[in-house]
Amino acid sequence: MQGRLQSTRLVLACLAGLLASALMRAPESGAERAGWLEPHIEFYWPEEGEEPVPAVILFSGCGGVRQQQSEYADAANRAGVAALVVDSHAARGIGRLAGRLLVCTGLRMRGQARAGDVFSALQIARNDPRIDGERIALAGWSHGGWTLLDALSYARDAAAPPGLERLPAVPLEGVRGVLLVYPYCGWIIRADREPIVADIPVTAWLVEKDRIANPNACAQVFERQGQHGAAIDWTLYEGLTHAFDAPDQPFDPRMEYDEDATRQAHARFAAWLNESLAGDASPR
Template sequence: MTTFVLVPGGFTGGWVWEETAARLGRAGAETHPVTLTGMDGLSGETGIGLETHVEDLVRLIDGLAAAEVVLVGHGYGLHPVLGAADRRPGRVARIVALDTILPQDGEPAERSVPDPGGRAGADGRVPPPTRETRSRWGDLEGVPEETLVRLERLAVPQPADTLTAPLRLTGAASALPVTGVLCTAAGSSVAMVEMLVESGPPRFRALADDRIRFLELATGHWPMLSAPAALAETLLLAAAGEGRRVTAPADERPTHFRPFLEGVRDVPEVPRERHGRVDLHLPDAEGPRPAIVFVHGGPVDPDQRPTPRDTPFLLGYGRLAAGAGAVGATLDHRLHGLADYALAADDLAEAVALVRADPRVDGERIALWFFSGGGLLTADWLAAPPPWLRCVAATYPMLAPLPGWEAVEPRFRPVDAVGTADGPPVVLTRAGREHPAIAATVEEFLTAAGKRGARVETVDVPHGRHSFELLDPTEESARAVERAMAAVLALLEE
């Protein structure tokens, strides 16, 4: 008989698991839906933090007769689950991460779960989402309206320290089997995990470990409310070790370490100067020159080395711009988590001011070129474009937060900003083999641009993947980069 400990996400208690627990019970499993300290809506206890909730689970595990348990964590609940597994690794048969990113040591919950709503009240608690702020729950696909009403009625404030305290792990549970249950209606999928693994950062490459398996569930982020029967079946499969393994690519180099258009185009070096967060790639040309500021994607691990501006990717684009007679500016911004877009936007604004102030730059002829997850940063510039901004370029961009990215502030939605102001033209490069969730945001953006009369020039790479300049170094890729660069330079000269 399998014993499940079911730990809910923020603002909720064990009641969210009622139907799933009942179905698991009928299948012969023992279930323990958990209401963590302070989450019953009755207790006025203070001083509750993440460590309190870790201790809740440790005490529960210690009191169970089962030799081993399966710990299931949803949203915030995965943080105390991992903390408890770290304390009692010998009692844990498997960890199930239910539509939630595996956090790392030192990472607070507020960086990896849907937006907790920001500020705690005077009582030190963060108020729960309401009907007006339902997006803070994450994707609610499939949840019946009456269940949503109940969710909002029973939701309770979350002690702020549970969201802001760093998760502390010793590594004692690092060998435990893990199953990620991916809710596809919320944007998670095995294909998305494969893309992350291929991208190369260590935290994503770790998902290719043989101890990790993945199962998909065709519903939204709250399957215990939208599809309890299917979730129960999926949890039983997880406990049995079923699921797909994601493997690392044969080329072990992280994507961002691979050469720029390797074997297809030789991009000569140019003089480069470092100014704080910004590097200037300087052309061999007289007089103030137009500038292109290249904005990398993310989130990027803060410990990544080399940092983005020193990778072959940004070096390649900076040198291309300089070789064509423009100043190519690259920067490292602080997009280290989904809640960091405002920080990254500040870094970008500071970088643009620095570039425009340089005497070798024509400050009235500036283009901004965004990549991947950095695409969300276009929103500010599309909503309130300055007169000196001649062009916004975006290559395989995300143009709306992906499903499950509720930690991203609503301000960063380019699909809502495009065409709302008399802004500069957009040069948009699309990868034909783009991940469906990202491609959907591009199509939504183009539809909005068409309705609002925004000027968008598209450059297509039919056989290219996300990061095609590194993953697919072909003539098609090289020509697409050159077409996009020519389009941007032409707009700078208008």
């Protein structure tokens, strides 16, 4: 019985991979990717602070950009940090329903393919004179966390993710820290098998009642990555579900919004940004 289930799982994964390949764009340069991605990046600017300012680039979950990202962007602005919210879904013409039916099920835009958006968004940020290109942070929620983990693994190997011809010479130039919020760490992610970069600190917030992105799977991935030298500092928050900080999620009994925990998360986010982006010298 176990063998039959494993075989079925492999067949479904292969079919999903074939569908994803059929929908994928031909390999393109980082500049080409940046060209069609930039119109779908929303910039949030702090009211105070001298330019250039540090920045954080935000990647949403599989359902697409929601109020959640704008609230974290506002928290970044209050901390004196610019925020770039990347709408990978809109850039590919993926609406709300398609996001839930295709992206959330792994049939389209897996984290490996979306990883190219990370490198192009970094290029866009570094090319903006209002942004300090030596002080950039990355943050991803759920599918966005998967995306960042796999981007870190491609950077470690100097390998281009699906859809990109090649990586920049220094793919993660200026990146000071990475935040993963209830990331998806299932067996299909590249970082489950391949090591990630070891010279950028990674912080992860896992939640105890997560029935969508298993926190135990993440703990196992983080432990293996630590054996390869990765610096991952993770915390499990009790009593919280997946998307606890998303006030406008569609109904799902597995997710419960927690207003108080969300306020605390925004404060932790600002503190993490201040710690990660302090000073003038970049570790990369």
